[in-house]
Amino acid sequence: MQNNVLDYLNHIVKQKPAKTAFSDGTEALSFREVYDLSRSVGSFLHKKGIYRKPVVVFFGVVAGGDFYVPIDEEMPAGRIQLILDNVRSPLIICDRETEETARTFRIGEGEIVLFHEMAQCGIDDGALEEIHRNAIDTDPIYIVFTSGSTGIPKGVAACHRSVIDYIERLSEILGFDDETVFGNQSPLYFDACLKELYPTLKFGATTYLIPRELFSVPVKLVEYLNGHRINTICWVVSALTMVSAFGTFETVKPEFLHTIAFGSEVFPIRQFRIWREALPEAVFTNLYGPTEGTGMCCYYRVEREFAEDEAIPIGRPFPNREILLLTPEGKRAEVGQEGEICIRGTALTLGYYNDPERTAEAFVQNPLNTAYPERIYRTGDIGRYNEAGELLFVSRKDYQIKHMGHRIELGEIEVNVDMLPDVRMAACIYDTWKAKIVLYYVGDPSEKEMAAVLRTKLPRYMLPNRIIRLEQLPFTANGKIDRVTLKKMYEGA
Structure with a gap:
């Protein structure tokens, strides 16, 4: 064992002592x-x-x-x-x-x-x-620090058991083998790199640690993928949209990619279609999961078409995990009813290192089980099941706001903006003190044109109070849209 x-x-x-395990291309x-x-x-x-x-x-x-x-x-x-x-x-x-x-x-x-x-x-x-x-398999293997809502980073401690379980299930779902050539996008101080590092050791695959500067030059990034015959990527959505939104595929297309996994953010359908049209034979899989659940815990293999106002489901849990969708009363949510996404099973990490109070807040007793101790992790994410039994991500709890007497999902505004022609990326923040919705976007329309179009798309209470056009959105080191920086930009304006 x-x-x-x-x-x-x-x-x-x-078996493969001389084979390249890890490389940066040089x-x-x-x-x-x-x-x-x-x-x-x-x-x-x-x-x-x-x-x-x-x-x-x-x-x-x-x-x-x-x-x-x-x-x-x-x-x-x-x-x-x-x-x-x-x-x-x-x-x-x-x-x-x-x-x-x-x-x-x-x-x-x-x-x-x-x-x-x-x-x-x-x-x-x-x-x-x-x-x-x-x-023993419950010994810690790493502590990865994530951002805390208080500004103090939280050190998530994972054990060998949860990492091994994650790698085994992820490898089965995405079909890794000894011919897999990974293109790593995530810095090594994030847990996202688990998707490449350990399957490389398991199968004798190869991982290329892509130089970070290439992600701001999409054509050279794709040329790098081709030059090293990279066939598998597991990237955050922002990294993928940086490629598709700027017409990269009109110049060069990935020649060897056959497995594309994405997650951490909602993939705008218009940008996803560009990838799908460029690589019609590739397998696309949406992944979902928090650091506290040892990486990803849900997956959805995209096999049908989606309307531009639809969201790609996060699907079903990995084997050996259960997703509990719980109402505020601690009951299971019904189909179509929103609830907090909670995780049960071996995938749970040990908790937050040297932080028992925050551990106790997030890792709690399963309210559906009163017979014996059983921890679940409350993600703070809101989801719902559709009629097909597929789990849909709705928003973060902290992306839900109360504005003009209405509960609003900032992500819903972003989806409507992402659907507009000549808009490449968008992100919303909320100024709680002034009760203002602020929209940042990258695209061709002027701020005035954007305001006029949105008045035909959104109800009055969802209209952004400020619309700001940027040449580029800020990103975190992991490639996600950096909403903290956007808030600081707004506060400093």
């Missing part, structure tokens, strides 16, 4: 190199006596019986310090290029170590085998 994610690596290195690591480096780092940690501790940075940390906390110098310094204060790691791993930056942070009794020094550590096979024998 597998109880450690490194069992994937231990198995595949015997430098590459084979499975043998990944294996040896991980064992050197693990041996270094053993000699330091660091065991079952959070260590700031990947596979070698796990080999040493610890759990990794991925951070990156591109993260805001204040956020990095909050993370370091939370985990109080005994060891910070960096390279020569980031050492100076690393030393600017308060790390208490922690030690900063250069990766190349750890990589030269002699491998202690006996110690690593002992660590592996003592590992």
